[in-house]
Amino acid sequence: MEYNFTDIEKKWQAYWEENKTFKTRDDISNPKKFYALDMFPYPSGSGLHVGHPEGYTASDIVSRYKRMNGYNVLHPMGWDAFGLPAEQYAIQTGTHPSITTLKNCDTFRRQIKSLGLSYDWDREINTTDTDYYQWTQWIFIRLYHTWFDKEQEKGRPIDELPIPDEIKARGSHAVREYTDAKRLAYYDNAQVWWCKHCKIVCANEEVLNDGSHEKCGTREVERKNLKQWMLRIPLYAERLLTGLDTLSEWPESVKDMQRNWIGKSTGAEVDFEVDGLTEKLRVYTTRPDTLFGATYMVIAPEHAMLGDIVTGEQKSHVDAYVKAAAMKSDLDRTELAKEKTGVFTGRYAINPVNAKRIPIWVADYVLMGYGTGAIMAVPAHDTRDFEFARQFNLPVICILEPKTADPEIKQHVLNGTACWTEDGAYINSDGSEGLDINGLNKEQGIKTTTQWLVGKGLGKAAVNYKLRDWLFSRQRYWGEPFPVKHYEDGSIAVVPDHELPVTLPELEAFKPGDDGESPLANASDWLYGTDDKGKFRRETNTMPQWAGSCWYYLRYIDPRNPEAPFDKAKENYWMPVDLYIGGAEHAVLHLLYSRFWHKVLYDLGIVSTDEPYKKLFNQGMILAFAYETETGSKVPSDEVEEKDGKFFHTNTGAELNQIVAKMSKSLKNVVNPDDVTTNYGADSLRLYEMFMGPLDATKPWVDTGVKGVYNFLCRVYRFFADPQNIGSEPDDAEMMKLLHQSIRKIGSDIEGLKFNTAISQLMIVTNLAMKKGKVQKETAQVFTKLLSPFAPHLAEELWQLYGAGTTIAYEPWPEVDEQYLQEDSFEYPVSFNGKMRFKLPMPIAATKEEVEKAALTHEKALKWIEGHEVRKIIVVPNKIVNIVVA
RNA sequence: GCCCGGAUGGCGGAAUCGGUAGACGCGCUGGACUUAAAAUCCAGUUGACAGUAAUGUCAGUGCGGGUUCAAGUCCCGCUCCGGGUACCA
Numbered sequence: 001m002e003y004n005f006t007d008i009e010k011k012w013q014a015y016w017e018e019n020k021t022f023k024t025r026d027d028i029s030n031p032k033k034f035y036a037l038d039m040f041p042y043p044s045g046s047g048l049h050v051g052h053p054e055g056y057t058a059s060d061i062v063s064r065y066k067r068m069n070g071y072n073v074l075h076p077m078g079w080d081a082f083g084l085p086a087e088q089y090a091i092q093t094g095t096h097p098s099i100t101t102l103k104n105c106d107t108f109r110r111q112i113k114s115l116g117l118s119y120d121w122d123r124e125i126n127t128t129d130t131d132y133y134q135w136t137q138w139i140f141i142r143l144y145h146t147w148f149d150k151e152q153e154k155g156r157p158i159d160e161l162p163i164p165d166e167i168k169a170r171g172s173h174a175v176r177e178y179t180d181a182k183r184l185a186y187y188d189n190a191q192v193w194w195c196k197h198c199k200i201v202c203a204n205e206e207v208l209n210d211g212s213h214e215k216c217g218t219r220e221v222e223r224k225n226l227k228q229w230m231l232r233i234p235l236y237a238e239r240l241l242t243g244l245d246t247l248s249e250w251p252e253s254v255k256d257m258q259r260n261w262i263g264k265s266t267g268a269e270v271d272f273e274v275d276g277l278t279e280k281l282r283v284y285t286t287r288p289d290t291l292f293g294a295t296y297m298v299i300a301p302e303h304a305m306l307g308d309i310v311t312g313e314q315k316s317h318v319d320a321y322v323k324a325a326a327m328k329s330d331l332d333r334t335e336l337a338k339e340k341t342g343v344f345t346g347r348y349a350i351n352p353v354n355a356k357r358i359p360i361w362v363a364d365y366v367l368m369g370y371g372t373g374a375i376m377a378v379p380a381h382d383t384r385d386f387e388f389a390r391q392f393n394l395p396v397i398c399i400l401e402p403k404t405a406d407p408e409i410k411q412h413v414l415n416g417t418a419c420w421t422e423d424g425a426y427i428n429s430d431g432s433e434g435l436d437i438n439g440l441n442k443e444q445g446i447k448t449t450t451q452w453l454v455g456k457g458l459g460k461a462a463v464n465y466k467l468r469d470w471l472f473s474r475q476r477y478w479g480e481p482f483p484v485k486h487y488e489d490g491s492i493a494v495v496p497d498h499e500l501p502v503t504l505p506e507l508e509a510f511k512p513g514d515d516g517e518s519p520l521a522n523a524s525d526w527l528y529g530t531d532d533k534g535k536f537r538r539e540t541n542t543m544p545q546w547a548g549s550c551w552y553y554l555r556y557i558d559p560r561n562p563e564a565p566f567d568k569a570k571e572n573y574w575m576p577v578d579l580y581i582g583g584a585e586h587a588v589l590h591l592l593y594s595r596f597w598h599k600v601l602y603d604l605g606i607v608s609t610d611e612p613y614k615k616l617f618n619q620g621m622i623l624a625f626a627y628e629t630e631t632g633s634k635v636p637s638d639e640v641e642e643k644d645g646k647f648f649h650t651n652t653g654a655e656l657n658q659i660v661a662k663m664s665k666s667l668k669n670v671v672n673p674d675d676v677t678t679n680y681g682a683d684s685l686r687l688y689e690m691f692m693g694p695l696d697a698t699k700p701w702v703d704t705g706v707k708g709v710y711n712f713l714c715r716v717y718r719f720f721a722d723p724q725n726i727g728s729e730p731d732d733a734e735m736m737k738l739l740h741q742s743i744r745k746i747g748s749d750i751e752g753l754k755f756n757t758a759i760s761q762l763m764i765v766t767n768l769a770m771k772k773g774k775v776q777k778e779t780a781q782v783f784t785k786l787l788s789p790f791a792p793h794l795a796e797e798l799w800q801l802y803g804a805g806t807t808i809a810y811e812p813w814p815e816v817d818e819q820y821l822q823e824d825s826f827e828y829p830v831s832f833n834g835k836m837r838f839k840l841p842m843p844i845a846a847t848k849e850e851v852e853k854a855a856l857t858h859e860k861a862l863k864w865i866e867g868h869e870v871r872k873i874i875v876v877p878n879k880i881v882n883i884v885v886a
Numbered sequence: 887g888c889c890c891g892g893a894u895g896g897c898g899g900a901a902u903c904g905g906u907a908g909a910c911g912c913g914c915u916g917g918a919c920u921u922a923a924a925a926u927c928c929a930g931u932u933g934a935c936a937g938u939a940a941u942g943u944c945a946g947u948g949c950g951g952g953u954u955c956a957a958g959u960c961c962c963g964c965u966c967c968g969g970g971u972a973c974c975a
Binding site: 367770871 | 957
């Protein structure tokens with residue numbers, strides 16, 4: 001009766017494949033549908049790591065559970081296969097990325113199939129397939145042909161864009177310029193991050209805080225100006241923000257991160273007169289209430305008005321400063337954050353609330369890309385301005401008496417020697433121009449001042465977002481080509497739908513050009529052509545890896561459709577995704593980009609839901625134990641030995657500390673799922689990954705833990721596969737009660753993605769069954785069903801032993817029979833002053849008074865009552881008794 | 887700095903609403919089986935103290951306060967760890 005997992009797992013994987021057990025039918029007549037989606041992987045050369053099966057197993061368990069509950073389940077898998085590593089490999093070895101990709105996908109597919117996941121493999125997709133990416137291009141064309149109507153708060157076809165008469169009057173060129181400026185996708189010069197090492201433009205988010213490139217790790221990243229495709233995602237900022245409020249089944253943390261990323265702020269734009277100029281200087285501030293405390297102004301080095309503002313005697317200083325700032329990357333600017341820099345421009349602005357002259361400075365702590373690129377500085381109530389004022393000895397005027405109990409802090413703030421950004425009551429806040437907010441609090445002050453500014457025509461309420469235009473092109477070969485032609489007259493056109501796909505040409509040289517152009521520039525046959533508009537050159541940029549993953553969940557719905565990205569009726573049936581599981585590293589970018597595309601498609605009537613993912617869940621990272629010396633240097637795991645629970649270096653004998661760290665080759669603590677499958681089986685791997693702890697927790701891999709669940713499966717097999725243990729005698733009340741409790745608990749645990757406790761419940765059932773020595777067949781069958789989402793191979797095997805001729809995958813989930821759960825008595829824990837002292841069995845229907853009396857007269861109660869006064873007795877029916885004694 | 891999340895036995899972790907802290911698993915200890923070992927099965931396992939023992943007492947969920955009949959759970963103030971973000975006015 002040995003548990004031969006190798007044979008069992010092979011047998012059932014072959015069965016599922018041959019019988020297409022998990023093929024999904026588009027059975028639109030079944031209103032119960034469930035779309036369970038995993039974040040599809042990038043098939044890297046190193047194969048699957050143990051982090052992948054974690055999320056996949058979780059969604060698989062839910063999928064299997066839903067099938068058994070009568071749901072039509074869509075559970076697909078595919079490959080996010082465009083990307084840098086395959087191209088790097090091609091540059092090094094000459095192997096075409098498509099070959100590498102194919103090979104890696106084969107490895108991933110083999111590994112994933114060996115885990116017994118219930119995917120419908122007929123729906124497998126690959127972002128690098130022409131059949132797939134032609135629809136990525138198709139969506140890009142839709143973005144290009146869409147503008148955002150701010151009044152209706154939605155994207156609309158570009159041919160519905162109203163053109164103002166004065167633009168029309170200026171001719172077709174002006175109309176074209178006007179239109180292009182409204183498109184969601186546009187082509188323009190952009191300052192971009194350029195990695196000299198990879199010869200690639202990187203997105204902002206690919207450049208890490210320390211100035212290194214996320215992909216290659218080098219610090220050879222610099223600024224460069226290049227023609228780029230950009231997407232106007234900020235137009236959807238408000239929709240993306242308010243949409244989050246509707247996503248009640250998303251983790252709050254992810255929503256918070258997206259909110260921070262979008263970075264909405266409300267405030268006011270205020271126009272300042274500039275001494276000696278007619279043009280006004282407009283600033284954005286969230287604190288118009290602090291105008292009385294504005295002691296200077298700052299404009300960004302790139303500000304358009306700087307040339308007019310700077311005066312003769314300051315020109316050389318300012319020019320030098322601007323030049324130096326231009327040389328600096330954003331990174332250098334932030335690296336020097338501690339030391340603020342800036343130069344006086346020589347000119348003054350007039351504060352609109354009190355007509356005071358205040359100096360205008362130029363400093364790079366003000367960014368051109370946000371707000372108006374100019375600020376009014378209120379050092380008393382803004383920490384950055386305070387630092388700057390200290391640096392350059394500018395006046396600090398406190399205009400808000402802090403609401404604090406600390407007299408020392410208060411005095412510092414009033415003296416201008418400390419900064420206060422919280423609430424308080426205004427002082428010194430009345431001026432020659434008629435505004436007086438003295439005594440008000442912050443909220444009232446902001447409101448009153450804004451109203452005053454609006455009334456005087458000096459300003460208006462304004463909203464800003466941190467979210468910037470999305471740089472949407474890469475100078476790379478292995479990505480989706482843009483469906484774009486550049487004509488000799490400099491005009492641009494997207495290709496008509498019937499010319500799709502624009503296929504990626506075969507290439508032999510993959511090296512990017514030094515000047516930043518993509519290797520596609522070498523594909524001369526592909527590059528040039530002529531159509532009815534004349535000679536053209538194709539766009540050589542390709543799309544970033546985000547593109548394919550922005551909409552893949554839609555293609556799974558109808559993956560082989562040659563006519564459209566998907567069939568509308570099918571989309572209407574399957575969307576939204578009911579459960580989306582993946583890593584927290586995609587909390588912002590992938591999910592925000594994908595939501596953005598989805599909203600555009602929704603506005604255009606292409607999809608039926610405003611949001612794509614109903615429930616989102618981030619599985620936690622799986623870490624591993626690692627070892628370090630006293631001084632903190634890491635020791636590879638194969639140089640560590642354990643003695644009596646302590647760890648020692650095999651070479652030096654020094655005692656080491658066990659820590660938890662990311663798996664890495666250098667630490668030699670990488671766990672390969674293939675090894676686990678070979679040694680313990682896929683069911684053990686699945687079970688262990690789910691048993692380790694809560695799905696969303698970061699947790700370390702413990703080898704002996706795998707053995708633990710493996711032992712459990714051995715016990716299950718030894719007991720439940722042995723006909724001697726399976727009888728026809730009815731089981732006793734204890735067994736039946738536990739069984740039905742377990743049906744309830746495991747069901748609700750699966751719904752709540754709490755697989756660790758569900759598995760422990762399966763263990764409890766097994767333990768009791770073994771203790772009883774024998775169970776009736778019906779009980780064994782129920783147990784097998786409960787086990788089947790978690791360890792499907794073993795469950796199928798048992799199911800067959802019990803005489804079924806078919807798969808367990810669509811057997812109905814067992815129902816809870818309340819009759820077995822009913823209790824006639826409850827064992828009260830009796831506490832004295834909150835400490836449990838003894839147990840008191842009472843009938844379930846006993847009244848409070850009866851319980852109270854029984855508790856007080858219990859022989860064990862005497863000991864606690866004697867010599868004390870009983871002050872109070874709390875009886876919570878069928879829960880607890882607490883007796884308070886003095 | 888700011889925004890999130892976390893801290894429970896030797897270890898991974900349980901504990902819907904505030905109501906018996908430590909489920910389940912690992913490890914360890916003892917026992918059965920065995921010539922022996924492995925495997926398996928059974929029992930014990932938060933710590934301290936007392937007792938031959940069943941058992942009992944006290945302490946106990948990162949630290950310090952508080953609310954409550956009752957706090958791992960709620961409130962206030964910290965410490966440490968993890969994630970995100972960083973001159974966004």
